[in-house]
Amino acid sequence: MSGRTTALTPPADAGPPVRHPEAPAPGEVIGAHYENCFGCGAGVPHGLHLEVRAGEGVAVTAEFRVKEAHQGAPGLAHGGVLATALDETLGSLNWLTRVIAVTGRLETDFLLPVPVDSVLYLEAEAVAVHHRKIYCTATGRLGGPEGPVAVRADAVFIEVKVEHFINHGRPAEINAALADPDQVKVVRAFEVNP
Numbered sequence: 001m002s003g004r005t006t007a008l009t010p011p012a013d014a015g016p017p018v019r020h021p022e023a024p025a026p027g028e029v030i031g032a033h034y035e036n037c038f039g040c041g042a043g044v045p046h047g048l049h050l051e052v053r054a055g056e057g058v059a060v061t062a063e064f065r066v067k068e069a070h071q072g073a074p075g076l077a078h079g080g081v082l083a084t085a086l087d088e089t090l091g092s093l094n095w096l097t098r099v100i101a102v103t104g105r106l107e108t109d110f111l112l113p114v115p116v117d118s119v120l121y122l123e124a125e126a127v128a129v130h131h132r133k134i135y136c137t138a139t140g141r142l143g144g145p146e147g148p149v150a151v152r153a154d155a156v157f158i159e160v161k162v163e164h165f166i167n168h169g170r171p172a173e174i175n176a177a178l179a180d181p182d183q184v185k186v187v188r189a190f191e192v193n194p
């Protein structure tokens, strides 16, 4: 055993998440972080095309319309796709803190089946930060903000530098991303973080 903890409960000396002064205003749509992202990118035909909005504090909301391409059982969303929707919504919290972070652990509860054509209304919130670890939680409600909770997740995201992607990504996509002014703008938004 390495002694490394992957617990989803923040330690007693964890601090609150801090909203960046230049975070998008509450209600503002947060753009895609990468156009070929399966969760948010417009360039992925069968992707989730999640539209995420900034909330108050370090929180976001998002809507995901389940399509035929997202089925597991006939007429129902695949659990892995629903986990992706939760993961992507949680990942969007990065935009409010301006800290790049990747999913370390994602624990998901599936409470209700989610039919094709339904809209999943997602809410995510960062709850605590401990060094590089960001503790966060998300729910997905059927139909809208007042709908029943169909899925929920608790997660730990781990802060990384942009080199994480440059060192591990396939060179073709990394080089294309670095040559794309819109993508470079996304990276700069994180690099100005004090």
Ligand SMILES: CCCCCCCC/C=C\CCCCCCCC(=O)SCCNC(=O)CCNC(=O)[C@H](O)C(C)(C)COP(=O)(O)OP(=O)(O)OC[C@H]1O[C@@H](n2cnc3c(N)ncnc32)[C@H](O)[C@@H]1OP(=O)(O)O
Binding pocket: 004, 005, 006, 007, 033, 034, 087, 088, 091, 092, 094, 100, 101, 102, 103, 104, 105, 131, 132, 133, 156, 158, 160, 162, 165, 166, 174, 177, 178, 183, 186, 187
């Ligand atoms: C030109 C380039 C353009 C790039 C574009 C830039 C813009 C991008 C903007 C935003 C991107 C956001 C993308 C969102 C997409 C949705 C989110 C995803 O799906 S992300 C994909 C899935 N996740 C992974 O692929 C992670 C794979 N894992 C790793 O790479 C490593 O394991 C990593 C980085 C997570 C940790 O490795 P270590 O070597 O850096 O750090 P160690 O020392 O092991 O851990 C540090 C602390 O974190 C905890 N930790 C590590 N792994 C954990 C885990 N699995 N669960 C809980 N805690 C964990 C440890 O216990 C330690 O904490 P203690 O210091 O001990 O308190």
